[in-house]
Structure formats: structure tokens, C-alpha cells
Amino acid sequence: SLLNYNELSNSTIPIRFGLKELEAGGGEAGNADVVLITDLSGSMDSRMNSDDTGITRSCDDPLIYDSSTKRISVAKCIDKQVIDAILSVSGNRLALSGFYGDENSPFKGRVYQENLNTDADYLKSKIDAYSPQGGTCICCAINDAYKILNEQSNSNRTKFVIVMSDGIPTHTCQAASGCEGTRDGTPSNEGLWLGYGAGCYGGLDDCDVNDCACASTNANWSSCRLNTGLNSTVYSIG
Secondary structure: OOOOHHHHOOOOOOOOOOOHHHOOOOOOOOOEEEEEEEEOOHHHHEEOOOOOEOEOOOOOOOOOOOOOEEHHHHHHHHHHHHHHHHHOOOOOEEEEEEEEEOOOOOOOEEEEEEEEEOOHHHHHHHHHOOOOOOOOOHHHHHHHHHHHHHHHOOOOOEEEEEEEOOOOOOEEOOOOOOOOOOOOOOOOOOEEEOOHHHOOOOOHHHHHOOOOHHHHHHHHHHHHHHHHHHOEEEEEEO
């Protein structure tokens, strides 16, 4: 009731992102298992404020947050900040999942994965190697996060998933038909591009049409499955 959604629609919304919930209190060891998902689709090569190719910058560059910077450069720096914040608490663990797409037909959706661990330097070195390509299989990475937490965590640990993306999903994770699928982007289980006929390319014009509806539905369904099936909290960052 405190928000006027008409004023917020299609506007830039400043968000302050805190990680206090992931920290243990009273000097106790942490027990958080976190999967950090990063968009590695082709549009992450674009500059922050348009679809033109951006400039690659390091995290210590004073222009890192300039509008001309590549989105992937900013994403890498934010990823490293998240890693430091979470792993600064002893007992916490963090995994990586990055979603991207094949550059050749049939343009399947894939993920890059690193399992839960506590080695911040190792995880940062893997983030440094991130290179964008292809489409946006958000459900792939969310389902990959489910796989990681289901196999490597347990009911005594608190689970979180952070999904960072710049665009609309272009792939579904359906097994056969429908918009509720569990494909996780691993080999032989890749996400499926909606295809030329569907017209879903992840552009701004896809916000107001039904072309990408199934891909968005699958991403939402996969997120809900994480919550109801594993009691994991999911955060999405634009």
C-alpha cells in the first residue's frame, strides 16, 4: 500500500542490496549455502545504457560504473563483492552458476557451474574468465542451483540463490511441452530456445508481447520450486 506501481513502471528504481540476512549473529559460525547466478548471455557485452558494445573495465577502474562500461565488467565486480561478503563469515559456502547459449543452431541454453566451496580466490578467478555468448536461459541456471543445493546441502543449512540478469529469458527448460521444466543446462539436459518463429530474442519489445511468456513462466516456476522444494530464498537483481 506504500508503493505507487504506476510511478515505478518503466522507471529506473534505485535499490540498496544488503547481505545482513546471510550473516550469523552472536559470534556463531555461518551456515548459509549460496548459489550466485550470473547472466553470461551475449547482451552482457553491451554498455550499461544501450545495446552498443561497451568498454571492458577492471574493478579498480574509476569509470567502472560509467554508462559506457560493459555490463559483464560490472557484473564481475558485483559478483566478487558478494563472494567477499558471504565468505567473510566462517561456515558459509558459495557456488557459481552462469547461464549462456550456443552460438550455433539449435542455440541450446547452457550453464557454467562451480560447486559449493569456501575458497574466495578460486571463485573470483573463475568469475574473471566469464565470457558472454548466446541466449538467456534463466531457468537453466535456477534449475542448476536446485541441483547444487539438493545434492550438496542439507536441511540444517540455510539456502539462498541470487539471480543477476540484464534481460528477458529466451529459453525454456521443458522436457517435452509446457512451461514448467527442470532442464538444468548441463550436457544432454540443455535449455531449449523458443526459435525464430516465436520471435523471442530478449529485446525490450518482448516485455509487452507473449513471445517470451513461456520462458518467463519457466523461470518463475523454477524459482518457486527452489522455495517450496528446498526452502531456498531467491533474490533477483536487474
